[in-house]
Amino acid sequence: MHLYLHIPFCRQACHYCDFHFSTVLSQREVMVNAMVQELELQKEYLLNKNLDTIYFGGGTPSLLSEKQLHLLLDQIRRLYSINPDAEITLEANPEDLSKEYIHSLKKTGINRLSVGIQTFKDDSLQHLHRNHSSQQSISAIKSAQDLGVENISVDIIYGLKNHCLSDTEGDIQQAISLDVDHISAYSLTIEPRTVFGKQKAKGLLKETPDNQMAAHFELSHQLLQSAGFEAYEVSNFAKNKRYSRHNSSYWNQEEYLGIGPSAHSFNDKSRQWNVANNKSYLMAIEQGNAYVELEQLSPENRINEYIMTRLRTMWGLDLAYLKQSFEQINQNLPMLEIQKWKEKQWAREVDGFLILTESGKLIADKLSSDIFLI
Structure with a gap:
């Protein structure tokens, strides 16, 4: 069985991101406490209590302190049996991965990092409204490796504004040179509710044409597979069989529980999702009100x-x-x-x-x- 925890906070809004988050970081402690309560409320959702994967997604889970992560993981260990070889992933931004923070993550039992690099071009990072530099990305990965974190994934986005094929090649080759075993390479998708979506609606930003995006796609696949990565999913590549076990559970229709605002759950018969609003979620947990919508799945x-x-x-x-x-x-x-x-x-x-x-x-x-x- 699998567990997903949505940490709905970011320092700032990336211009392409359509996931649920808030920049009100002062709510982190009360949110973690509410998620600890929800774990108790939803403890019967998964009949099998053996967890094979735990995934902290977001948002920016690396904004949580060691103490806050311990609170969540201690509650999980109280309610479930975590398999000895369980994959425990934390999504992280490069600027958060100091040596001190990486060391604290290892003490919690987290054994896999998924790092949102996106691109190694600093001007493009600014266009995306990311809060790190390319050098911070490289330093963060090297620090994690030096401290013994072996299971690392990095995210790359291609098809960015003013990016030609040589830019995509540079990003992919730089990611490969970091000697990680997992790389996710995505095409930029412009969603309506994002800054980019609003710029597009006003005619201020154009999407990369399909034929050009296809060329970026084909180049990224070619480069990664030539470097020994398996394209085990359209946007995901792994060496040494280091597939994302958590994400693979979604693709294999395995049961999972989602905790936190906007998190989804699936138990083979139905799908449910939590309200995508921090205030509503916190109030519902505190007052014992409904915060989940349910869909029974037909054949x-x-x-x-x-x-x-x-x-x-x-x-x-x-x-x-x-x-x-x-x-x-x-x-x-x-x-x-x-x-x-x-x-x-x-x-x-x-x-x-x-x-x-x-x-x-x-x-x-x-x-x-x-x-x-x-």
Whole structure:
């Protein structure tokens, strides 16, 4: 089983980010206390009490102190059995990763860092409204490695304003040179509610054209795979089998509990999500009011989720399982559509699994929607 904790605080708003957060850092202590309470309230959600992964996401979890992290982890250890080899991840910004802070993280039991670098170009970091420099990124990774943190992932965004292919190549090669075992490389997506989204609506910012974004995508894949990284998901690459076990649990439809404002949970039968508002969440926890919305998953929902998540991975779709799932609701698997994918070399069949090619990965979301049950 898996546990996600959403830490809804950031020092400042990145111009591209659409995740839930607040910059009112004075609420960190009361929020951690409320999340400790929610862990108790939701203790029956996961029937299996053995945790294989714990993930502190956000927001910026590296804004929490060692004491605050201990409060959460002590409550988790009281309620669950954490497997000896559990993956315990903390998302972090480079500017937070001093040697003192990294040392304190290790004392809590956190054994994996996911570091939001995004780019090594300082002018682009300023455009993104990030709060660190490229040198801080490099120093943070080296400090973590020097202190014995072996499991490190870094995030890179390509398709940024005024970035050409050589900029993407520089970012990817610099990330590779850091000798980490996991790199996430994402295309910039402009969401409506963000600063970039508002600039786009006013005509002040243009998205990178699809053909150019495809070139950045293909280059990043080529560089990473040439360096020994497996593209185990459309945007995620690992060496030495260091896949993100937590994120892989989502793609494999394993059960997980989400704690904190905006966090989602899944228990194989339903999906639920917490209110995405810090004040409402805190008030509900304090007063014992409802703060969760629930959606019962129909067989069609389950099939669509399987298609959407698994098709993005190197493991692909189990065609026998998919055919059986369609038949259970008196539907036929759309084999003509799947055959078209093969003919256009968007996908190939390997030992009964349908796996996207590099060109298919470019349009993974569209391909998924083409065979969704409506």
